[in-house]
Amino acid sequence: MSRRACGLGVIAGCCMLAGVVTTRASAQEDPRTAVKFAQALRERGYFDLAAEFLESIRDQKSMPPELRSMVDYELGRISVDEASRTGDLVRRQELLDQARKKLDAFVTANPNHPRASEAMVQLARLLVERGHIAVLNALDFDPVKEKNERDAKFAEARGSFARARESYEKAVARLKTDYAKFPAFLPDDDPRKQQRDEVHSALMDAELQKAIVDYEDGQTHPAGSKERLESLSRGVTQFEGLFKSYRTQFAGLAARMWQAKCLEEKGGEDNLGAAMGIYKELMDHRDPRVRSLQRHVQYFMILVMEKRKQFALAADECTRWMSSYNSIDAQRSTEGLGVQLELAKSILAQLPEISEKEKPIAIDRATDRLKNVVRFASPHKAEALALLRQYKPTAALNANKVANLSYEDAMTQAEQAYSSREWENAITLYRAAIRRVDPAKDPDKANLARYTLAVCYYMSKHFYKASVVAEQIARRYPKNGLAPKAAELAIGSFVEAYNAYRETDRASDLRHVVDLAEFTAATWPDTEQADAARITLGQIYDGFGNHEKAIAAYESVRSGSNRWVEARTKVGSSHWELSQALRRKGTPEANKAADAELSKAVDRLKEALKSRQDAGAGPSDAALVNNACDLADVYLETSRAADGLALLTPFATGIANLKNRPDALAKPYARVLADLLRAHIATNQVDQALADMGVLEKSGPGGAGLTQLYFGLGKLLEREMESLQKKGDSAGLRRTQSAYQKFLTALVASKTGQTYESLMWAGENMLKLDNGKEAGVVFQRVLEDLAKDKEPADPARHAQRVLRARLRLVSALRGQGDFTRAESELGEIASANPRMLEPLVEKALLAEARAEARQGTWAASFQQWRDLAGRLERARPKPVEYYDAWWHCAYALQKQNQTAKARQTLSAIMRLSPTLGSPEMKTKYQDLLKKLK
């Protein structure tokens, strides 16, 4: 559960407590004006009424079918419009998803409907709104510390805008064709006139929106940059053209406003003057259609005044604006919040001119406005927050004052502290508010305070406190509007606690999560929170290996849910895991069942992938990339490498071409490259696989991502070398070994993100490449890292790791020829672990190494191996080390020129145990026997 989504969820939660509009009784609506009326309600911003009205039309049998068929289209438009006006990003995303469903349903059911073209325009608007969300998310990142993430989000926004532009172009082309079908002149009483006018309006709107997308695209570049200035110049020309074409229409007047906006942003007194002239012209317009524009125009005028440093004028204009547009919706709109920010800025800019006595009052007035702005997601939030921190730095609360606050005052101050992310102050104030309310009489007030208190606990990482408070609301007040969100918060808190606190009873936390998730899914089955809970259950069951239960949980996520595509991806993975588990059983029935599960896995993963792509996700979308990799993994494991290659190549190219790749994409990119390598290897394109490695070194992810990526590559190449060895490809083997060595070195050299497993693996493989010196350095480093962990979470596991690293170090020392140190180290290990096999093996290897280096005798080596074999003889079944010990005995005899005895030794063992423990060992025996002839 992301903290950003959690925080924003408070706003949505508060909205849920606002007055719920009751269902209107169906009345006999005039069909001639029904749609126009619904559109007018939407344009007024009465989205709830418009939606209710349309649903009542749907149910009215007296309405003509062609009218009822348009309901989904109009409902989709309402959702898009409402999304564009809401500052709650979570709610905005929900509305866009709702809109997409309605519009897709309309287009599917009515492909030849006259409104189908307009539906395309609305779907284009959806993409624009997604771009807006990406921009708002970008602005949330620190421009210096989180530059990559910020830039990536702006890039994502540009991607959405680019797709929107394409959609608008297609829609414009189609609308022009539709419009051209009507005669140029139609008398007023011609029934086609209204339809033609509607098509014309849609065409003008599409052209206008396309131009606005270009403007918005320019806004994703920094102010003053070449790209933005070019965009503004283009905008002036484009909007001016539209105004000239449609000057008496709303689209023309809107274009005029945007023309002025582009001039204003270009700056310079001439441009500001021209812009202001246009704004005044629009403000003087008496046409009631212009009223909706004037709200924006007046805000833009304020910006001009501010740029001209006419701060007093700007402040007055802000006050006038807020008086004219004093509804909650208007004040919380983007322009409303912008006006409040400008008011604050204008007041603060005038501080030098006012007396010292008046300055605190002025600052209070300004910061009150800023506190309101920071409560909502908008392009103005970051600037408001910075000003707030400058003029009202965090101060400790006065306990006495807090104790005397009323519920309302405590809540107001708490919200301000919350918006400024002053969690401790917010917690104190919410607790004060809770104390002031009687939950029996005012449960809604009490629960609102409790819920936001829980959020504050969560945001300040007091996860158990958060879970306790939130769960209380969920279980004791299930009918409260906030209860589902509280349950979601409680689950999220427990999950965070499970991940963070390893010393507590984690199994108990997990059981609690399961219980709460089941409660949530059962109590509010038709909510997004229930779907989130179902996914959590699925993940837990998967973790326990109970894939059938996981699949059932994922499949229970509603098809209309925002989490549906995520559930689809996960259920695909669960089917795959189940398929593998069944296949491991090895029976014909299990294999048949495994095939069925495999088929389901591929279908679900493909379904999810297509859904993501249809929604506009691109290569910068980590979830999309992971989805593709999940599918590619299945292909690769089921000998469909070519399919994996075809799937992943565009992703690799797309990600590589991203200018600013966010860190969040590092792991998914690593997966893509790893899978791509596997695919190239599996399709015998080893050179391409090595070239992939070169690409990675140049443009791969940095830091921990690179390390883990090398690790994955190493595993792949190891498999490839084994394969080359079997084929007898010496040149290929040498090349691969060289590559192998190269990245093993790079892996070890990488300072960050090294895990025990990756370092040990690197060291062990260096040993296999006879690079004992470098291997020794690695194992020494591992031991040093392990020594730093004074209080390991799992002492037994820690000790085992130390032992393994020490044993490998001994091997490395042996490989370097440092026998004395190796024996000293080994002696300590053997004394502490007298029953352990590995030290004994190592002892024998050491003796052999000494003999090889002529620092010991082969007789001594033979004796060591003979003793080891003797110890292992009684084991049932005999371990492979037993046979290996006898092989070494024969080798030692060979070295002593006792060839016949060596041969006899090997043959005797082979007679007694023909399989010799493993095919590899058998091969080893046969190879030596050949040499002994």
Add this chain to the structure above:
Amino acid sequence: MRTWNRLSVVAGIALGTAWAGSGASRADDVALVAGSTVKSIGGRVRGQISAETPTELTVKLGASTQTVPIDQVASIRYDGQPANMTLAETRELAGSYAEAADLYKKAAAESSAKPFVMQAALFHQARITGDMALADPSKTSEAIALLDAFTRSYANGRHIVPAVELLARLQLQKGDYAGVEKSITRIEALPRGADRAGVLRARLHARQGNHEKALAELDKLMKAAGSNPSKMREARLAKAESLAALKRFSEAETDLRAVISANAAEDFVAQSAAYNTLGDCLRAAGRKKDALYAYLHTDLLYSKDKEQHPRALAGIVRAWREIGRDDRADEALETLKKDYPKSPWLAAAKETEAPTPK
């Protein structure tokens, strides 16, 4: 009737625009209503208007003469009418009523040699002022004076009936019941005046609280009107108001929805009044949400009607307050204050505001 006059202005402008491009005409141009009973080419009668009475026009073309009943006339464009006349029509269409009234006044002054033109200009000046007065009572005296002077000067002209009717409505708004009675008497004596007089009389009874009497008057009228939709409309609206006052809500609603269906969707005069009355009726029946929707029809679709729009806004303010959305109520109230600062409906809407703490 006001509707007829409004439509005639619109048609006149359209014609005026068309003719302006085609060169000066040498005849008066009478556009007929759609489906007119008068035989003509292209729905128009062209010639020189030689006489205008409350019932008909006399048009001469060469040696022939044709009479056109007034109720078949959609609009008239007089040969040689001053540019200010056309300009006034344009300004009126654009919603600049005060400016349009001034331009009609100027046109009248410029048309002393063309009596029919002058009469038309003076009528439109008085009519617009009267319409403005219905939304802004401060203009009532001026409007009444203009209409009174006009009706005395042109008692036999074609505009007399709508002029007296408007005068009566203003007198009713002012509460001058004696004046209304006199106007009703005048209308009754005029051709085509009986129906209008009947409706006015019913409204007078209703205004004085005698709804049963109003209903009786209207029922009589409607029986005589037959199925003429425009005649039925005014009567039905008045009847619905009285039915609602008598708490016979279901009947009122049925009548009002019949008016809505029977009139053209774009007939903003008919529709705005019908929806507002419907809103009042539904509100009285306790159906606040439905009332809101009714008022919103006027506000969103028929705000052109400057008499009914403030009434709708006031209804919206009240409805939102009753539903519990003060923010939306305040927004509607702001619009009312801004656009109709002198409307009596503003005072009514302000009464719903919560008192500001002192």
